[in-house]
Amino acid sequence: MIELQKICVAFHQGKQQGSLAVDDVSLAISQGEVYGIVGASGAGKSTLLRTINLLQRPTAGTVKVNGVAVSGLTGRALRQQRQKIGMIFQHFNLMHTRTVAANVAFSLRAAGKSTADIARRVPEILALVGLADKADAYPAQLSGGQKQRVGIARAIANQPEVLLCDEPTSALDLDTSSAILQLLKEINARLGITIVLISHEMAVIKSICDRVAVMSRGRVVEEGDVFDIFANPRHEFTRQLVSHTLNLELPARLMQDLQGTLLKILFIGPSAEQPVLSDVATRFGVSVNILHGKIEYIGSRALGLLVALLTHPDTPERITEAVNYIRDNTARVEVLHG
Numbered sequence: 001m002i003e004l005q006k007i008c009v010a011f012h013q014g015k016q017q018g019s020l021a022v023d024d025v026s027l028a029i030s031q032g033e034v035y036g037i038v039g040a041s042g043a044g045k046s047t048l049l050r051t052i053n054l055l056q057r058p059t060a061g062t063v064k065v066n067g068v069a070v071s072g073l074t075g076r077a078l079r080q081q082r083q084k085i086g087m088i089f090q091h092f093n094l095m096h097t098r099t100v101a102a103n104v105a106f107s108l109r110a111a112g113k114s115t116a117d118i119a120r121r122v123p124e125i126l127a128l129v130g131l132a133d134k135a136d137a138y139p140a141q142l143s144g145g146q147k148q149r150v151g152i153a154r155a156i157a158n159q160p161e162v163l164l165c166d167e168p169t170s171a172l173d174l175d176t177s178s179a180i181l182q183l184l185k186e187i188n189a190r191l192g193i194t195i196v197l198i199s200h201e202m203a204v205i206k207s208i209c210d211r212v213a214v215m216s217r218g219r220v221v222e223e224g225d226v227f228d229i230f231a232n233p234r235h236e237f238t239r240q241l242v243s244h245t246l247n248l249e250l251p252a253r254l255m256q257d258l259q260g261t262l263l264k265i266l267f268i269g270p271s272a273e274q275p276v277l278s279d280v281a282t283r284f285g286v287s288v289n290i291l292h293g294k295i296e297y298i299g300s301r302a303l304g305l306l307v308a309l310l311t312h313p314d315t316p317e318r319i320t321e322a323v324n325y326i327r328d329n330t331a332r333v334e335v336l337h338g
């Protein structure tokens with residue numbers, strides 16, 4: 001549906017061309033997907049996202065949407081293409097002197113809709129985003145979450161095929177943020193709109209995206225199914241990002257006094273359903289003390305993490321055998337201590 005082929009974006013610094021903000025990025029995003037682009041500040045996420053609706057023209061490379069090379073379009077053809085792509089922003093970008101209804105009507109009018117169509121469509125779309133009772137309110141009278149709902153209403157009013165989301169929840173508190181992500185997910189499921197979302201937080205990606213591209217310094221360093229990226233991050237930068245949401249910290253005092261072998265164990269799919277730890281206790285005579293644990297749900301799939309201390313009263317070799325057994329029967333084992 002969206003194909004980015006060898007996209008480069010360079011910004012001029014004075015008369016010179018600066019380093020590349022986007023450096024040779026190729027991605028393919030399928031119809032109906034929720035696709036995330038994650039990376040630190042300055043990684044090039046916004047610049048890349050904006051090439052999809054040509055708010056940013058690529059210096060090199062081709063952007064195709066539904067097979068049409070939009071990077072070649074200008075004038076009227078470009079304006080028509082842009083109507084198929086809605087966009088929402090971190091700071092909402094609403095018109096403050098107009099009511100909620102007028103903000104939404106504005107984008108319908110810009111698309112050439114008739115007054116009758118606009119009068120019918122505005123309440124319909126406000127109801128869809130949960131703002132049926134706010135049509136006559138001004139943006140200043142709304143909470144951040146409500147403002148973003150207006151942004152979403154405006155962006156989907158013209159029934160776009162694609163919705164671009166530029167850090168849509170970064171200015172919102174945690175609860176409001178998850179309600180907005182939930183709304184985006186519903187819009188994706190009910191209306192079939194393909195969503196491309198950028199964020200610097202893996203937690204946001206985890207909650208709604210199907211696939212993700214990880215960007216660092218203008219490049220995509222890793223790309224794939226969100227669950228796989230969490231379960232098995234390959235690139236060092238991805239590991240750091242994932243560890244922020246999956247980290248299990250133990251108090252330093254506890255680490256100092258530990259006797260035995262401390263393991264961090266990752267359980268995925270079938271391994272989560274096997275009684276691996278009780279097995280090692282009976283097979284190898286080790287004691288297993290669970291110090292920390294959690295299960296993350298990514299989509300409908302579970303990813304379990306446990307920190308466990310293995311000890312044996314008199315035969316430490318049995319611990320090594322136990323660790324090997326756990327390694328063979330779970331997704332990943334890291335020895336944290338001992």
Ligand SMILES: Nc1ncnc2c1ncn2[C@@H]1O[C@H](COP(=O)(O)OP(=O)(O)OP(=O)(O)O)[C@@H](O)[C@H]1O
Pocket residue numbers: 011012021039040041042043044045046047048200
């Ligand atoms: N209009 C511009 N002119 C010059 N440099 C720019 C422009 N827009 C972005 N840049 C530079 O391009 C690089 C990538 O910026 P971009 O905003 O795409 O990153 P980002 O990953 O979205 O970061 P953030 O989350 O902080 O917005 C940065 O070094 C930035 O300073």
